[in-house]
Amino acid sequence: MSENEPDAPGLSLPWAADTFPPVTLAARRQVWDALMGLALHEATHALASDDVPVGALVVGPQGTLLGVGHNRREEGGDPTAHAEVLAIRQAAATLGSWRLDGCTLIVTLEPCAMCAGAITLARIPRVVLGAWDPKAGATGSVWDLVRDRAVLHTVEVIGGVREQECGDLLRGFFEERR
Ligand SMILES: [Zn+2]
Numbered sequence: 001m002s003e004n005e006p007d008a009p010g011l012s013l014p015w016a017a018d019t020f021p022p023v024t025l026a027a028r029r030q031v032w033d034a035l036m037g038l039a040l041h042e043a044t045h046a047l048a049s050d051d052v053p054v055g056a057l058v059v060g061p062q063g064t065l066l067g068v069g070h071n072r073r074e075e076g077g078d079p080t081a082h083a084e085v086l087a088i089r090q091a092a093a094t095l096g097s098w099r100l101d102g103c104t105l106i107v108t109l110e111p112c113a114m115c116a117g118a119i120t121l122a123r124i125p126r127v128v129l130g131a132w133d134p135k136a137g138a139t140g141s142v143w144d145l146v147r148d149r150a151v152l153h154t155v156e157v158i159g160g161v162r163e164q165e166c167g168d169l170l171r172g173f174f175e176e177r178r
Pocket residue numbers: 082083084111112113114115116
């Protein structure tokens with residue numbers, strides 16, 4: 001897809017201008033790392049409201065940025081205001097459709113059961129995650145709601161991208177509060 005593609009909605013990202021995602025594994029890894037860097041930055045915005053620092057973004061089939069979100073549970077007193085849900089809502093608004101076919105969700109922490117549900121409802125085919133969540137993760141750790149045999153829509157899960165940094169951000173947050 002050309003970088004001048006007029007019909008690709010969202011914000012163009014420099015590393016995704018050619019083919020998205022790239023064909024070779026090494027190039028793919030670079031793109032996931034770069035996108036996770038954006039998600040990590042978004043996660044730090046949660047700290048302003050003393051929210052657990054989790055950040056997410058949704059990129060479109062051509063690699064454009066469609067939506068971002070960070071955890072706002074404390075800020076809004078909203079138990080469903082997880083980073084993934086907010087990023088998915090913004091991406092759907094950008095596209096003008098609830099169907100996020102061909103999109104990729106990047107998130108610093110493994111999605112919970114609610115967010116795994118939202119991912120399948122939005123038909124998102126690929127999730128790139130940073131730190132695994134052994135206590136509440138629902139895309140492979142405690143449950144695997146996106147690759148269950150009963151789920152018609154299966155999701156490719158790429159885990160452990162910049163895992164150390166994503167985990168350190170969370171550990172630092174919780175250690176400060178002990
Ligand atoms: Zn969640």
